[in-house]
Amino acid sequence: xxxxxxxxMQGVDPDDxxxxxxxxxxxxxxxxxxxxxxxxxxxxxxxGLLGWWRGRTMAGVVAALILGPFGWVVPFLxxxxxxxxxxxxxx
Numbered sequence: 001x002x003x004x005x006x007x008x009m010q011g012v013d014p015d016d017x018x019x020x021x022x023x024x025x026x027x028x029x030x031x032x033x034x035x036x037x038x039x040x041x042x043x044x045x046x047x048g049l050l051g052w053w054r055g056r057t058m059a060g061v062v063a064a065l066i067l068g069p070f071g072w073v074v075p076f077l078x079x080x081x082x083x084x085x086x087x088x089x090x091x
Contacts, residue, residue, distance in 0.1 A: 004030075043068045051075040 007030060012022045043064045051060020054075040063071030 040065075040068070043071070047071055047075075 008023050008026045010026060012019050012026070016022070044061055046069075047060040047064025048057055049060075050072055051057040051063075051074075054060070056075045056079075060072070060075040063074035065071070067074075
């Protein structure tokens, strides 16, 4: 934890009004953004393929985009059918 705090505070004057922004930028520089974006693209592609296979491409893509690999189950969930309109009869 001390190492993380030292890296976040590197080159920051705590009395400076912009210290928060500098600490935030130092912490964001530690995040492996390239790998995170690559994995998210993989999750969305697999979700799209699973959705296409089940006939629900958009549901697979959106669920994988929001939930990552946990969204892969959404295309396999049963579809919700809207309730019947009042006055309509089934034949």
